Amino acid sequence: MTEPAPHVRPYVGLRPYRRDEDILFFGRDREAREVATLWQAAGLTVLYGASGIGKTSLLHAGVLPRLDPERADVLPVARVAPRLNGPQTAGNPYVMALLSSWAPERDPRGMSGMTISEFLDSRPERTDRYGDPVPILAAIDQAEEMFHGSPVLEGERVVFLDQVARAVREHTGLHVLLSLREEYLFLVLPYERPIGQGSRTRFHLRALSxxxxxxxxxxxxxxxxxxxxxxxxxxxxxxxxxxxxxxxxxxxxxxxxxxxxxxxxxxxxxxxxxxxxxxxxxxxxxxxxxxxNVEEFLFEFFKRTVADVADEHARPAAEIRFWLRNTFITEHGTRNAVYEGLEQTQGMPNTVARALENRHLLRAEHRRGIRWYELAHDRLIAPISRSDSSESYLRAARISLAKRNWESARRLADAAIRAADPGETWVRAEAAEIFADVAAANGEIEVARRYYEEAAEIFAERQRFDGVARALTADGLLWLAQGDSARAIERISAALNWAPNDMSAQVALAEALLKSGTPRAAATVITGVLALLPPHLLQQAQKMLRESA
Structure with a gap:
């Protein structure tokens, strides 16, 4: 019996199939034959479909292997995104990206300023065995990059599109294929006639039967x-x-x-x-x-994808998971669609939403000029619906607090409470602390005090003395901010009764004593703990020591 070949990985995962992996590419035979036929017959073929539907794989591993090199002059599949971060060359950045894709062995500087038509004229003409010219087949993958991007390059895009249309007019054997996401199809419509020169067709790539x-x-x-x-x-x-x-x-x-x-x-x-x-x-x-375990595999895919996006955009992963769950899944457990705002989509930066679309968790479409998002597939509802642990929600809430993202912190703390088991009252206590911090930041002082009191009571019941001291100290600092030094000293002193070695409470007490007009008492407190203070409190304590002298 044939031994399994450990180096052969029959499934490619999330990346597209490559040209040399056609022997592994299955399930798209009909689509590959039809696209190959349309491409050779029409002046312009538009291949479109949803993100992650397999357009790039179909093109490289399905269509290209079906083209007879004796009957067609097939140019390398191109991308036209300007290389803004790479070596800069003179000329239109879209044109240069296209020509560099078609001639990767050539020095781009040697093609600087060359038009698309001039490049095609410089290539030797290919003929079949009867001496007749063979068609030139040119495919541009992710062709939405031709039609939208930085407003700074709008003029260059217009010139590029004009050059494409001119190249088709001047080279009657040139057949163009544009592969793009379906939500960008409307951008192609004004250019179908000039690029197709009266011979144009579309192919909608759908999910697998x-x-x-x-x-x-x-x-x-x-x-x-x-x-x-x-x-x-x-x-x-x-x-x-x-x-x-x-x-x-x-x-x-x-x-x-x-x-x-x-x-x-x-x-x-x-x-x-x-x-x-x-x-x-x-x-x-x-x-x-x-x-x-399909459910577990998709759940791991969901978590891994969100973690990658969270790292790239410096957002808590639990915050993004919470946003996906509560934004794109209705109360009935079905998919929900939301529109993209100027900068945010339902409270999340648009850059995060687009990154999730690029990784196939979200799908976008344009409706009357507005971009709408929904989950990429119903099959993702169950994995995304699974709750995070209460600990992960609390961690994410604290990160949002540190970034002064008050509403996000509040939502995540509320999610932590709902994810906790009935006996995990400590979750309610820590969430109450977060609610209090959010209320204080929003100027809701009485609300903040009630939450600090609630947190202190629950922590006391669970003998979490550090938590009691933390809540009472925060409450004392609220009184101090309102100018009531006496009440502040009372609350912070109570905190130290629960946790005498709490350094934050010691420094807060010194601050309250200093503002109450008793600098010597403040200096005594600071001197007693100065050698024990962590770096984040030491600078504040030294400053108060100087003020009390």
Whole structure:
């Protein structure tokens, strides 16, 4: 029996398929043949579909291998995003990006200032065996970059699009394929006629049918040394097609979807492949049940994706997960759509929403000039609906506090309470502290005091003396900010009765004594603890010591 080849990874995961991976690319045979035919027949072919639907993979591993190099002059697939951070060359940045994609071996400086038509004129003409010119096939992937971007480059984009249309007019054998997200299709419409020169077509790439999804599961294994039984493959696909909805009352229902998202299939199949013991030759239904927990795989994909975006944008991961859960899932457990504002989408920066779209958690579309977001697929509802731990919510709330993002801190603290078990009263205490800090920042002093009092009482019941001291000290500082030094000293002294070694309370007491007009008493307190103070309190204490002299 053939040994599994450990170096062969039949599933590519989240990245697109490459040109040399066509032997692993399955489930898109019909689409690949149709796009290849349309591209060779029409002046302009627009390939469009949702983010993560597999346009790049289809183009590289499905369409290109079906083109006969003897009957077509196929240029390398291009990207036209300006390289703003790389070496700068003279000329239109979009044109230079296109020409550099078509001729990666050439020094870009040698093409500086060259137009698209001039570049095509400089190439030797290809002919077939009968001596007739063969068509030139030019594909631009992620072609939405041609139509929108920095307003600073608007003039360069217009010139670039004019050059594309001129190149098609002057080179009758040039056939252009634009691959882009469907929400940007409306931007292409004004240019379809000049670029297509009366010969244009569109192809809408959709999610995989169940039969195609089965082929995408089975086919890549042909060169891996492993096989999968029909029952195991069907189990994987059926799990991916099953969406579970839980409404606010806790009622659970499920339904079967008509299609399978390619990105989710790759996530699950890649994770299954990595989970299998090395001696497995045939993947059975038992293996699929044991090692392919679709719900867990999608949940891990969700958490990992959010963690990456959180790191990139310096936001707490729990805050983003909370935002996704409460913004895009309705009280009935179904998908919700929200629109993008000028800078934020339902309280989250637009840059975060777009990053999540790029990673296939969200899907966007334009409706009457407004960009709307929703979850990329119903199958993501259940994984995203799973609550974080109360600890993670509290950590995220404290980070939001430090960044003075008061509303986010309040929401996350409230989520911590709802995620806590009934016996975890300490969560309520720590959340009450956060509510108090938010209220104080918003000038709601009486509200803040009530929350500090609540926190102190719960911490006392649980014998969390550090928590009691923290809440009483914060309350004392509120009184001090209002000019009542006596009440401040009373509250902070009470805090030190609970936790005599609390350095924050010691420094707060010294501050209250200093402002009450008793500098010697303040100096005595500071002198007694100066050697024990951590760095973040030491500078404040030294300043008060100088003031009390």
């Amino acid at each position: 169940p039969d195609s999804a089965l082929e995408a599961v089975r086919g890549p294994l042909r060169h891996s040394g492993r096989t999968i039984t029909p029952a195991a493959a069907e189990l994987l696909v059926e799990d991916l097609r099953t969406a579970v909805i839980v409404d606010e009352s806790g009622h659970t229902s499920s339904f079967t979807l008509d299609t399978v998202e390619p990105v989710q299939l790759q996530v699950v199949c890649s994770a299954l492949w990595e989970s299998l013991p090395p001696d497995v030759r045939e993947i059975t239904e038992d293996h699929a049940r044991l090692y392919a």
